Amino acid sequence: MQFRQSQRGISTLGFVFVVLVAVAVLFTAFKVVPVYAENRYITSALKSLARNNNDLFSMSPSDIRAQLTKFYTVNNVRTEGRRNIDIDKRASKVLITIAYEERIPFIHNIELVFTFNNQLDSSAPERCCKPLESNSGN
Numbered sequence: 001m002q003f004r005q006s007q008r009g010i011s012t013l014g015f016v017f018v019v020l021v022a023v024a025v026l027f028t029a030f031k032v033v034p035v036y037a038e039n040r041y042i043t044s045a046l047k048s049l050a051r052n053n054n055d056l057f058s059m060s061p062s063d064i065r066a067q068l069t070k071f072y073t074v075n076n077v078r079t080e081g082r083r084n085i086d087i088d089k090r091a092s093k094v095l096i097t098i099a100y101e102e103r104i105p106f107i108h109n110i111e112l113v114f115t116f117n118n119q120l121d122s123s124a125p126e127r128c129c130k131p132l133e134s135n136s137g138n
Contacts, residue, residue, distance in 0.1 A: 031112060035102050038079040039116050042098055043129040045071040046118055049096070050125035056094045057122060061087040064096065081116060093123035097131075 010018070045068050053059060053067075065085055072082045081100035088095040102114040118129040 028106075031104050031106060035079075035104060035112075035114050038077055038102075039081065039114075039118070041072070041075045041077045042079070042081050042116070043118050044075075045077075046096060046098070046120040046129050047125075050120055050122070050128055056096075057089070057092070059094075061089075064094075081118075093121055095122075096120040 048071060049064065049067055050056070056064070064087055068085060069082070071077075079100070079102060081098050081102075084098055084100045086095075086097040086099070088097070097117070097119045099117040100115075102116070104112045104114070106112050117131040119131045120128045
């Protein structure tokens with residue numbers, strides 16, 4: 001009988017706590033995962049642009065925007081990042097920066113804030129889509 005008492009299992013309070021933690025984790029995941037998925041589409045668009053166009057320098061900014069917009073339309077990208085395209089042509093390269101902030105309502109007046117800074121350098125397309133340099137010095 002001594003053995004049976006030591007194997008009583010989880011208490012009702014313990015079970016409720018585990019369920020509440022699981023619900024909180026799932027609730028947070030349902031808010032966070034779509035934001036990162038949309039950013040993944042934005043980085044995929046930049047990689048596709050670099051892969052499919054050998055000479056980005058000869059393209060006009062409107063052509064670059066049009067190609068990115070087509071990719072966003074096909075993949076149903078609705079985030080603010082699709083509009084924040086900064087194209088900077090320099091002497092021998094093109095810098096395409098898509099920097100944006102996404103705010104997701106969480107609970108009452110609490111928001112989750114995500115900041116993304118994706119950058120494509122035509123002289124180093126293999127290093128896409130991490131920020132290579134700051135735009136503050138322009």
